[in-house]
Amino acid sequence: MGTYITVGIILLGASALCYSLLPSAGLKYLWKQKSRQRARGGSADRRLYLTFDDGPSRAYTGELLCLLKQYQIKASFFVVAEFAGKNPDLIEWMEEEGHLVGIHSVQHKNALFRGRRFICEDLRESVETLEKMGLNIRYYRPPWGHLNLWTLFYIRNQKLKLILWDVMANDWSARETAKSIKEKLLRRVFPGAVVCLHDGRGAAGAPERTIEALKESIPLLLEQGYSFERMDAYEC
Ligand SMILES: [Zn+2]
Numbered sequence: 001m002g003t004y005i006t007v008g009i010i011l012l013g014a015s016a017l018c019y020s021l022l023p024s025a026g027l028k029y030l031w032k033q034k035s036r037q038r039a040r041g042g043s044a045d046r047r048l049y050l051t052f053d054d055g056p057s058r059a060y061t062g063e064l065l066c067l068l069k070q071y072q073i074k075a076s077f078f079v080v081a082e083f084a085g086k087n088p089d090l091i092e093w094m095e096e097e098g099h100l101v102g103i104h105s106v107q108h109k110n111a112l113f114r115g116r117r118f119i120c121e122d123l124r125e126s127v128e129t130l131e132k133m134g135l136n137i138r139y140y141r142p143p144w145g146h147l148n149l150w151t152l153f154y155i156r157n158q159k160l161k162l163i164l165w166d167v168m169a170n171d172w173s174a175r176e177t178a179k180s181i182k183e184k185l186l187r188r189v190f191p192g193a194v195v196c197l198h199d200g201r202g203a204a205g206a207p208e209r210t211i212e213a214l215k216e217s218i219p220l221l222l223e224q225g226y227s228f229e230r231m232d233a234y235e236c
Contacts, residue, residue, distance in 0.1 A: 071222070
């Protein structure tokens with residue numbers, strides 16, 4: 001009996017590994033390797049791709065849009081469809097300012113061990129919610145970068161491009177301050193890097209610290225010769 005249980009656990013573990021854990025970790029690794037290679041090979045100029053997940057939020061997204069406008073920066077927003085549905089004016093504002101809008105699931109649920117139906121519906125509903133607002137959705141970032149084999153099938157099926165990231169500054173964490181986020185950003189960026197930040201969710205008003213960090217980081221990055229582009233200018 002004990003042997004059967006052990007074999008069952010091993011098979012279950014192996015299935016989870018092949019179904020979702022390896023694809024998620026492997027794709028993140030490949031994404032970062034590719035970016036680092038381009039930066040080392042000199043094929044990436046001093047562009048940065050600012051991306052914001054988990055919004056839009058009534059409390060923070062407007063302030064962020066004003067800050068980006070101040071520096072004429074175009075960014076990419078991976079929005080949670082449910083939040084987008086509640087804040088259509090913020091989505092319209094992003095569009096008016098020339099930012100790129102992509103999707104980041106319906107309710108920010110973890111897709112790691114979800115089945116075919118969930119993945120299919122989550123992508124379909126996310127796209128549909130945004131397309132009803134007149135947007136053409138082409139880019140998808142999974143929450144936490146967690147995906148499985150069905151995710152890969154359906155993003156291809158729906159002609160979406162998967163977008164991961166190179167740089168994070170743990171800006172969702174209550175432990176981080178605006179100063180520590182700024183320091184992480186300045187230390188971690190490199191030419192051609194995709195930077196993942198957050199304008200919604202997070203712990204204890206996290207996006208406020210992100211915005212404060214950006215207020216100081218953006219002028220310094222511009223001084224260092226960086227420019228900012230949307231994800232549709234990125235060669236995936
Ligand atoms: Zn997220």
